[in-house]
Amino acid sequence: MPATEFSLIYRYFSALGRGHDIDLSVGxxxxxxxxxxxxxxxxSVDTMVAGVHFPEDSFPEDIAYRSVVAAASDLAAxxxxxxxxxxxxxLPEADELWLTTFSQGLAEAVTACELxxxxxxxxxxxxxxxxxxxxALPLAQGLLRGGARPDDxxxxxxxxxxxxxxxxxxxxxxxxxxxxxxxxxxxxxxPPVRLSLGVELLGRATAAIDVSDGLLADAxxxxxxxxxxxxxxxxxxxxxxxxxxxxxxxxIRRWALGGGDDYELCFCLPHAEPAPPGxxxxxxxxxxxxxxxxxxxPAGYQHF
Amino acid sequence: MPATEFSLIYRYFSALGRGHDIDLSVGxxxxxxxxxxxxxxxxSVDTMVAGVHFPEDSFPEDIAYRSVVAAASDLAAxxxxxxxxxxxxxLPEADELWLTTFSQGLAEAVTACELxxxxxxxxxxxxxxxxxxxxALPLAQGLLRGGARPDDxxxxxxxxxxxxxxxxxxxxxxxxxxxxxxxxxxxxxxPPVRLSLGVELLGRATAAIDVSDGLLADAxxxxxxxxxxxxxxxxxxxxxxxxxxxxxxxxIRRWALGGGDDYELCFCLPHAEPAPPGxxxxxxxxxxxxxxxxxxxPAGYQHF
Numbered sequence: 001m002p003a004t005e006f007s008l009i010y011r012y013f014s015a016l017g018r019g020h021d022i023d024l025s026v027g028x029x030x031x032x033x034x035x036x037x038x039x040x041x042x043x044s045v046d047t048m049v050a051g052v053h054f055p056e057d058s059f060p061e062d063i064a065y066r067s068v069v070a071a072a073s074d075l076a077a078x079x080x081x082x083x084x085x086x087x088x089x090x091l092p093e094a095d096e097l098w099l100t101t102f103s104q105g106l107a108e109a110v111t112a113c114e115l116x117x118x119x120x121x122x123x124x125x126x127x128x129x130x131x132x133x134x135x136a137l138p139l140a141q142g143l144l145r146g147g148a149r150p151d152d153x154x155x156x157x158x159x160x161x162x163x164x165x166x167x168x169x170x171x172x173x174x175x176x177x178x179x180x181x182x183x184x185x186x187x188x189x190x191p192p193v194r195l196s197l198g199v200e201l202l203g204r205a206t207a208a209i210d211v212s213d214g215l216l217a218d219a220x221x222x223x224x225x226x227x228x229x230x231x232x233x234x235x236x237x238x239x240x241x242x243x244x245x246x247x248x249x250x251x252i253r254r255w256a257l258g259g260g261d262d263y264e265l266c267f268c269l270p271h272a273e274p275a276p277p278g279x280x281x282x283x284x285x286x287x288x289x290x291x292x293x294x295x296x297x298p299a300g301y302q303h304f
Numbered sequence: 305m306p307a308t309e310f311s312l313i314y315r316y317f318s319a320l321g322r323g324h325d326i327d328l329s330v331g332x333x334x335x336x337x338x339x340x341x342x343x344x345x346x347x348s349v350d351t352m353v354a355g356v357h358f359p360e361d362s363f364p365e366d367i368a369y370r371s372v373v374a375a376a377s378d379l380a381a382x383x384x385x386x387x388x389x390x391x392x393x394x395l396p397e398a399d400e401l402w403l404t405t406f407s408q409g410l411a412e413a414v415t416a417c418e419l420x421x422x423x424x425x426x427x428x429x430x431x432x433x434x435x436x437x438x439x440a441l442p443l444a445q446g447l448l449r450g451g452a453r454p455d456d457x458x459x460x461x462x463x464x465x466x467x468x469x470x471x472x473x474x475x476x477x478x479x480x481x482x483x484x485x486x487x488x489x490x491x492x493x494x495p496p497v498r499l500s501l502g503v504e505l506l507g508r509a510t511a512a513i514d515v516s517d518g519l520l521a522d523a524x525x526x527x528x529x530x531x532x533x534x535x536x537x538x539x540x541x542x543x544x545x546x547x548x549x550x551x552x553x554x555x556i557r558r559w560a561l562g563g564g565d566d567y568e569l570c571f572c573l574p575h576a577e578p579a580p581p582g583x584x585x586x587x588x589x590x591x592x593x594x595x596x597x598x599x600x601x602p603a604g605y606q607h608f
Contacts, residue, residue, distance in 0.1 A: 023344060028449050028529075029381040029513060030346040032441060040327060041345060042334040043422075045436060047392045049429035077333040088351045088392070088434040118347075125353035126430040130392040132349060137336060145332050209333060225332075 016107055019116035021083045021136075031118035033083050039136040041083075044074035050127035055170065060098050061105030062189040063129060066261075068109035069191045070212065071131035073263040076198035077210040079143040080135030082113055087120040088130040113193050143201055143208035143267070148226035152206050152268040154283035155275055157194050159240040160215055161252060162187035164259020180242035187240070191263040200276055201267055208267035214258045218266055219283070220291045226268075229288030232257070234295055238280040258297045320411055323420035325387045325440075335422035337387050343440040345387075348378035354431035359474065364402050365409030366493040367433065370565075372413035373495045374516065375435035377567040380502035381514040383447040384439025389414075390423040392434040417497050447505055447512035447571070452530035456510050456572040458587035459579055461498050463544040464519055465556060466491035468563020484546035491544070495567040504580055505571055512571035518562045522570055523587070524595045530572075533592030536561070538599055542584040562601045 017025030024032035035041060048067045050056050068085065075082055087106070091098075110117055115133060166188035168174045169181055176184065194210070201208060207222045215232065223230045237256045246252050268285055275281060283293075321329030328336035339345060352371045354360050372389065379386055391410070395402075414421055419437060470492035472478045473485055480488065498514070505512060511526045519536065527534045541560045550556050572589055579585060587597075 024446070024448070029378040029447075030348040030384060030439070032382075032446060033345040033347065034443075035339060035345065037341070041337040041339065041438070043337065043390065043436075043438065044334040045390045045392050045423055045425050045434075047394055047425045047427045047434070049394055049427050052428055074333040078336075080334060086347065086349045086436060088349050088436075090351055090353055090432055119349055121349050121351045121434070123351045123353050123432075124356055125432060128394055128427075128429060128432050130349075130351070130425070130434045132347075132390060132392075132436045134345070134347065135334070139338075142328070142336060143333075144328070 016110045016117040019084055022116055022118055025116065025118045026120065031086070033118065033134060035136050038139050040139055042075060042078045042080035042135040042137045042142065043132065044071060045130060045132040046071040046074070047128060047130040060102035064102045064105030065109045065190055067129040067131050068106065068113055068115065069193050069263055071133040072113040072115060072193045072195065073210040073212065075133050075135040076194040077143060077208050077265055078135065078137065079141065079198040079202040080137050081199060082115045082195055083134040083136055084118040085115040085131055085133045087117060089120065090123045090125040090128040092125065092127060113195065138202070141202045143198065143205055145207050145209055145222050145225035148207035148222050148228050148268040148285045150228060150285050150287050151271050152285040153271060153281050154219065154230055154232065154266065154268055154285060155279045156211065156215065156238060156264050156266050156282050157197055157279050158192055158264040159238045160211065160262055160264060161243050161256030161259050162240050163191065163261035164255040165243050174246070176242065176245055180245050183240065183242040188261065191261065193263065194265045197265055197276060204273055205267040205269055208265055211262045211264045211266050212260055214260045215266060216257050216291050216293060216297055222266070222268065223289060223291055229286045230283055230291045231286055232283040232291060232293040234293055236280065236282045253295060254297055257293055257295065320414045320421040323388055326420055326422055329420065329422045330424065335390070337422065337438060339440050342443050344443055346379060346382045346384035346439040346441045346446065347436065348375060349434060349436040350375040350378070351432060351434040364406035368406045368409030369413045369494055371433040371435050372410065372417055372419065373497050373567055375437040376417040376419060376497045376499065377514040377516065379437050379439040380498040381447060381512050381569055382439065382441065383445065383502040383506040384441050385503060386418045386499055387438040387440055388422040389419040389435055389437045391421060392425045394427045394429040394432040396429065396431060417499065445506045447502065447509055449511050449513055449526050449529035452511040452526050452532050452572040452589045454532060454589050454591050455575050456589040457575060457585050458523065458534055458536065458570065458572055458589060459583045460515065460519065460542060460568050460570050460586050461501055461583050462496055462568045463542045463547070464515065464566055464568060465547050465559030465563050466544050467495065467565035468559040469547050478550070480546065480549055484549050487544065487546040492565065495565065497567065498569045501569055501580060508577055509571040509573055512569055515566045515568045515570050516564055518564045519570060520561050520595050520597060520601055526570070526572065527593060527595055533590045534587055534595045535590055536587040536595060536597040538597055540584065540586045557599060558601055561597055561599065
C-alpha cells in the first residue's frame with residue numbers, strides 16, 4: 001500500500017486512539033489497554049464484506065459506522081463497558097476521498113460507541129472490514145445467553161424491522177413516502193448501539209443477545225443456550241411509525257421478526273423486574289425448546 | 305454460509321478455545337478473558353490476503369499457521385504473555401477438506417503459540433484471514449520501540465533471510481539442493497514465534513520489534529521511534545547453513561537485510577547486558593537517525 005494511504009489512515013488513527021483506559025495506541029507492535037481492578041476482558045470480532053453485508057455502492061462513511069456498531073453491539077449484549085477497538089481494513093485501489101469519508105464515519109462511530117481506535121492493519125485486496133471490540137466486565141457478572149428461565153419476560157429495545165425495510169427500499173421492493181424513507185435509511189446506516197442499556201441490565205437480565213440476524217433467529221439462540229422455549233407475541237412487536245405506514249401488516253411482521261441488522265437488544269427479565277425505559281415486552285419464556293410466534297417466518301436473516 | 309461449514313469450524317473452535325485465562329470462549333456474544341492482578345492487556349491485529357501475503361495455491365494448514373504466527377509475533381515483540389486470539393475468516397466457496405486442513409494448521413498454531421482460539425467470525429468472500437491476539441503485560445513493563453539509546457547493542461534471534469530465500473525458491477528464482485529447500489520451506493511455512501524470548505527481555509531490552517518487513521525496515525522503526533541511528537554490520541548477520549549454500553554472498557545479505565516474514569525479534573540491550581542464548585549481536589546504536597549497513601538495499605520488504 002502506498003505511503004500516502006498509510007499516512008492518511010494513521011493521521012486519523014492517531015486522532016481517534018486516545019482514551020481513559022488506553023496506555024498505548026497505534027504505532028508500536030501492540031496497543032496496551034488497562035482494565036480496572038475487579039474487571040475482566042470481553043471481546044468480539046465482526047467482519048463485513050462488500051456485496052455481502054452492504055451494497056457495493058454504499059457510502060464509505062456508512063460502511064465504517066455500521067461495521068463498528070455491528071461489533072460494538074456484541075459488547076452491549078454482554079453488558080460490557082467499552083474500552084477500545086481495532087480495525088483490519090482490506091481495500092482495493094482506494095482513493096483519498098474514499099479513505100477520508102470512511103475515516104469520518106469511523107470518527108463518528110468512535111464517539112458514539114466510546115471505543116477509541118487503538119490499532120489496525122491495512123492490506124490491499126477486496127473490500128473487507130473487520131472490527132474487533134474490547135470491553136470490560138465485572139469479574140462476577142456478564143449477560144450470557146444461557147440464563148433464561150420459564151416465566152421470565154422477553155423484551156426488546158427500540159423498534160424492529162426498520163433495517164430490513166430500508167434494505168427492501170434500497171433494493172426497489174418498496175417505495176415509502178420520502179420522510180419515512182429517510183428515517184429508515186438513517187436506521188440502516190446509523191444503527192443504534194445499546195451500550196448503556198447493556199450495562200444497566202447487568203445483574204438484572206437473565207439472558208441477552210443483540211438482534212443482528214433477526215428476532216426469531218436471535219431469540220432462538222437464547223432459547224437453545226438456556227434450554228427453554230420462547231413464545232413471541234407478534235401483536236406486541238415495537239414498530240416505528242415509518243414502518244407502520246406499510247399497507248401489509250403481514251409484511252411488517254415478517255421484517256420485524258425475520259429482518260436482521262437492527263442491533264437492538266433482546267433480553268429476558270424475571271417476572272417481577274420492571275422494564276427499562278424504551279424497551280417493550282414481546283414475549284415470555286416457557287418450558288420446552290425453540291421459538292414460537294404463531295406465524296410461519298423463514299428463520300435466519302439472509303444478509304444483503 | 306451453509307450450516308455445515310459453520311458447524312465444522314465451530315467443532316474445531318470449541319476444541320481449541322480452552323485455556324487457563326479463558327472464562328468464556330466461542331458461542332456467546334463475546335468471549336471473556338481474565339487478566340491477573342497487576343496486568344494490563346496487549347493486543348494486535350494482522351490480516352493476510354490470498355495472492356498478497358501468501359501464494360494462492362498455499363496449503364490451507366500453512367496459511368493458518370503463518371497467519372497466527374504473524375500476529376503472535378507482535379505479542380513476542382512486546383514481551384507479552386499470550387492469553388488468546390480471535391479469527392475473522394473470509395472464504396469463498398470452501399470445501400470441507402480445505403476447512404479441515406486449515407483447522408489442523410490452526411490447531412498446531414494454537415498449541416505452539418499458547419493462544420486458545422476464543423472467538424471468530426466466518427464470512428463469505430475472497431480468502432482473507434485476520435487474526436487478533438490478546439496478551440498480558442505487567443502494569444509497569446512492555447517492550448516498546450522507542451527506548452533505544454546510543455551505545456546499546458543490537459541483537460536478533462535465530463537466523464535471517466530464510467523466508468525470503470524460500471519465496472525466491474517457490475517463485476523459481478533459485479534452486480537450492482533438496483535438503484536446503486526443505487529447510488527453507490519449513491522456515492517459511494512454520495516460522496518461529498519468540499514469545500518466551502520476549503517475556504525474558506522484559507526489563508532488560510531498551511527496544512524491540514519483530515522482523516516482519518525485513519531487518520533494515522524494522523530496525524528503522526526502532527531508530528525512528530527512539531530518535532537514534534542504528535548501524536548494522538552485514539558481517540555479523542546470522543545466516544542458516546541452508547541459506548549459506550547460495551553462491552552469492554551479496555544475494556544472501558540482500559535477503560537477510562531486506563527480506564521479511566522471518567518473525568525473529570530485533571532488540572537493543574544496554575552494553576553491559578549479556579545476550580540471551582540463540583541471539584546474535586548485529587549492530588550498535590549511535591547518535592543520529594536512520595539505519596546504516598554500508599550496503600545499498602531497497603528498503604521495505606514487498607510481501608509476496
